[in-house]
Amino acid sequence: MSALVEVRDLVKHFPITKGIVFQKRVGAVQAVDGVSFDIEPGETLGIVGETGCGKSTTARLIMRLLEPTSGRVSFEGEDITQLKGSRLKAVRREMQMIFQDPYSSLNPRKTIGSIIGEPFAIHGLEKGEGERKRAVQELMETVGLNPEHYNRYPHEFSGGQRQRIGVARALALKPKLLIADEPVSALDVSIQAQVLNLLRDLQREFGLTVVFIAHDLSVVRHMCDRVAVMYLGKIVEIGPGDALYGFPRHPYTGALLSAVPVADPSHHGQERRLLSGDVPSPANPPSACRFHTRCPKAQELCSTREPLLEEMDSGTRAACHFPLTREEVGEIGVRSAG
Amino acid sequence: MSTAEPLLRVEDLRVEFHTEDGVVHAVDGISYEIQRGRTLGIVGESGSGKSVAALTTLGLTRAQGAHVSGRILFEGRDLVALSDEELRSVRGNDIAMVFQDPLSALHPFFKVGAQLIEAVVAHQDVSKAQARARAVELLGLVGIPDPARRVDEFPHEFSGGMRQRAMIAMALANEPKLLIADEPTTALDVTVQAQILALMERLQRELGMAIVIITHDLGVVAELADDIAVMYAGRIVETTSAELLFDRPEHPYTWGLLKSLPKLEGSREEPLVPISGTPPSLINRPTGCHFHPRCPYSQPEHTRIDPKLEPVLGEPRHQVACLLESELRGRLWQELRAGRTPLEALAAVGPDGPSEAVS
Amino acid sequence: MIRYIIRRLLWGVVLLILVSALTFLFFRIFPTASPAQLRAGRIQNPKIIHEINVDLGLNKPLLTQFWIYMKGIFLHFNLGYSYYSSAPVKELILSRLSDTVSLVLGGAVIWLLSGLAVGIISARRPRSRLDRFSMGGALVLVSAPEYWLGLIVLFLFASDIGKVRIFPGAGSYVGLTSDPVKWFTSLILPWLVVAAGNAAIYARLMRGSLIETMSEDYIRTARAKGLSERRVVLRHGVRGAINPILTILGLDIGILLGSSVLVETVFEIPGIGLLNFQAITHSDFPIVQGTVLIAAFFIIIANIVVDIAYAYLDPRVRYQ
Secondary structure, X not given: OXXXXXXXXXXXXEXXXXXXXXXXXXXXXXXXXXXXXXXXXXXXXXXXXXXXXXHHHHHHHHOOOOOOOEEEEEEOOEEOXXXXXXXXXXXXXXXXEEXXXXXXXXXXXXXXXXXXXXXXXXXXXXXXXXXXXXXXXXXXXXXXXXXXHHHOOHHHOOHHHHHHHHHHHHHOOOOOEEEEEOOOOOOOHHHHHHHHHHHHXXXXXXXXXXXXXXXXXXXXXXXXXXXXXXXXXXXXXXXXXXXXXXXXXXXXXXXXXXXXXXXXXXXXOOOOXXXXXXXXXXXXXXXXXXXXXXXXXXXXXXXXXXXXXXXXXXXXXXOOOOOOOHHHHHHOOOXXXX | OOXXXXXXXXXXXXXXXXXXXXXXXXXXXXXXXXXXXXEEEEEOXXXXXXXXXXXXXXXXXXXXXXXXXXEEEEOOEEHHHOOHHHHHOOXXXXXXXXXXXXXXXXXXXXXXXXXXXXXXXXXXXXXXXXHHHHHHHHXXXXXXXXXXXXXXXXXXXXXXXXXXXXHHXXXXXXXXXXXXXXXXXXXXXXXXXXXXXXHHHHHHHHHOOEEEEEEOOHHHHHHHOOEEEEEEXXXXXXXXXXXXXXXXXXOHHHHHHHHOOOOOOOOOOOOOOOOOOOOOOOOOOXXXXXXXXXXXXXXXXXXXXXXXXXXXXXXXEEEEOOOOOHHHHHHHHHHHHOOOOHHHHHHHHOOOOXXXXXX | OHHHHHHHHHHHHHHHHHHHHHHHHHHHHXXXXXXXXXXXXXXXXXXXXXXXXXXXXXXXXXXXXXXXXXXXXXXXXXXXXXXXXXXXXXXXXXXXXXXXXXXXXXXXXXXXXXXXXXXHHXXXXXXXXXXXXXHHHHHHHHHOOHHHHHHHHHHHHEOOOOOOOOEOOOOOOOOOXXXXXXXXXXXXXXXXXXXXHHHHHHHHHHHHHHHHHOOOHXXXXXXXXXXXXXXHHHHHHHHHHOHHHHHHHHHHHHHHHHOOHHHHHHHOOOOHHHHHHHHHHOOOHHHHHHHHHHHHHHHHHHHHHHHHHHHHHOHHHOOX
């Protein structure tokens, strides 16, 4: 089964310039610095990481909302990195995105009917006015909105409902790939569950392949088959959710999983080893293994030779010279260890 | 809660805002206590009134024209009745506050040290040099490396986690007896969040101060709080110790929150059970029990009767505001906890179950 | 930062060259009275006029004239000589610089202090009677033409012709060095006129900026620290609100230094504005070109100063 999307050595550097008229490049924010992975059809792939890890940038690169500095993205076997014009437009029909902020990602001046119907207009489908309205209302029902609210404006809806509008819009063209960039982070807990359930149901119903980007590890665990952990522009570990959460091999994955506050006070007081310091700036990342400045297991090798993703016996691939052992996983207090 | 005199006692606090659209009942009669040296977690979603209640403690809602009634007793004085002038001697002194977003909560144009010094000088009669030394000491206390240099930097030169530490340092300037933290880690990365929570715990142990932590994150209160109060639509619907809340919650809203959380461990197959509907308007609140439109177990009379916060049978320190009968609640929770949905739980409890729900 | 300043200054020079070129062009292209004819006076003898033209260098090809002109300015800092009086333009301008500066800076101090005070008070009591009155009054003052306001003020308060004779009137101006007291009193009315409209604008600006600033999170933090409301408003609030106002102030002063002609005319203050006005009526190109150049120079410097100052005012924006 060939992958739906192949990402190879994707790099995105945002230049930092000085000067007003003549701008001189003095450095770069290495937002994404050599990422490679596949997205299998029908799976839900989660990408997690903290601020500055590059997960959102990666998503936008796959969608070609940003142009990569180098590297290749293939969709259904076709290299889409260099596509232009009508061919690019055709590919774009197959990939859609849902955004984080339900309050700013919808045009406040348009009715939700026209927001959801816009993809039809752009791609010249459902020409008739009546046809389009019917298609939109069908979508609204699918996502749990009242079709009679076709002519209402975004501000008349709550945050959770707005996210549903975003989902409806994304599904209008029946894409193969759906990228959800922090779709529930801005929502209340009781609403989050509604939207997450909706996404899961829709994925089954439409056979979607989903990339789910979030910083909330519990949400990703629940939603995703496979998970990739990113740190400072690189994937440090990737693999099936059960394996990654049950026995993380990369120290950063371990740190993340031990830091998550779990809604169970019996964990309170359990020994944890916390990460110290802050994430380094992506404009000036550490040499070789990016994590070595904060890693409790770091040794000299880590600052001189960059580790590559390698198959671990526990089922994931991790980029680490000294992956975690079972004892260490227990010591640092990984919450999800099985 | 111990039998000693509580540090802070809130009695029937109500906070209203008169707006063009009507009266917003942000806080609708809440009562709770905070003991010295203990941590109370106030949990709620947006619109629950948790932040407004916290801000009102220090009179910070006065500037927005809030109408406050009820009493907030701190060491015998009613903070609601104090004038601004009198309240000022409490703010940043006996009671200090930490806010959600340290980037916007610190003044961008003043150095961090200057802002700390200001906090010290506002309440202590010390020289500039002493205040500065105290500022450096405070930054060190919260774990900021190289504090003597950092004290002369601006907030934007700090990273997110360090900024929050700096804000905590500023709150500690005059050794407060109570620290109120309003969503202190919501804007932070998860590893930084863990550091800040650990810091707060350590500081509480070392300084013996009480903490009120306000958050929407049940994981955070499980980490940090000794006691928890759950707020909904301006009211406390349930309050008890942290262990009991997660082990034997009594209010359907609490059940809903716990069932709708994705778990880090355990099976992925168990579906999330969301709470249906959306949080109510605080202007036109549902009649009777405010939660009834979203409650899977509500009965017709729940639209008419307003539940009061009452102790649970056999657990005097566990209070809940619910019209369902206590034994029924216990059985429902057992079903829910075993993985059933609310409808299944209702059915499992038996056809005569619901009719036992008498107020 | 130094490199940034140097870069801006160099661009400033480029701009000045452009401005001089344009001014030169305007005078040669657009119809004006012939300076030679004006200089010749009542005797419109073509031979004499021709001689004057040669004398002034106006018979040479346009490009040559331009080249001589530009060389003069940028290599020798020689702004030419008045067609009318043959006096060196540079001296004329420099000698009157202090008068214009006295007028503008004094006015600026008054409008800044009064405008900010009114703005702060209005912001603290929005929609009160005081607020509505001062904003309404501000609107009136902004709408009043300077020339008209100057005459009204003289009519009311001038010591020679006014209804209530308290301040010296038009023509009473003397330089600072000759008689400081008279210098000061003679500028009171002109300062009020310069300040009036601007005070109104600044009051409105401050009001708006402060109202917005007071809703910021850091104001709530300041209160939570137990600071007095006075300190919260004046130290935290005003400091947060004042940045846009100071930048506009810099630009306003720069512009005003080159365009104070109306007030100078009404009050007969021998500044650069008045010089410019008189030169225009005589088609005295060199003087006009000189004053335009000086005005452009002030604006360029003001812009640079304001940009640099902003980096000090807002530490988040430090040019690396």
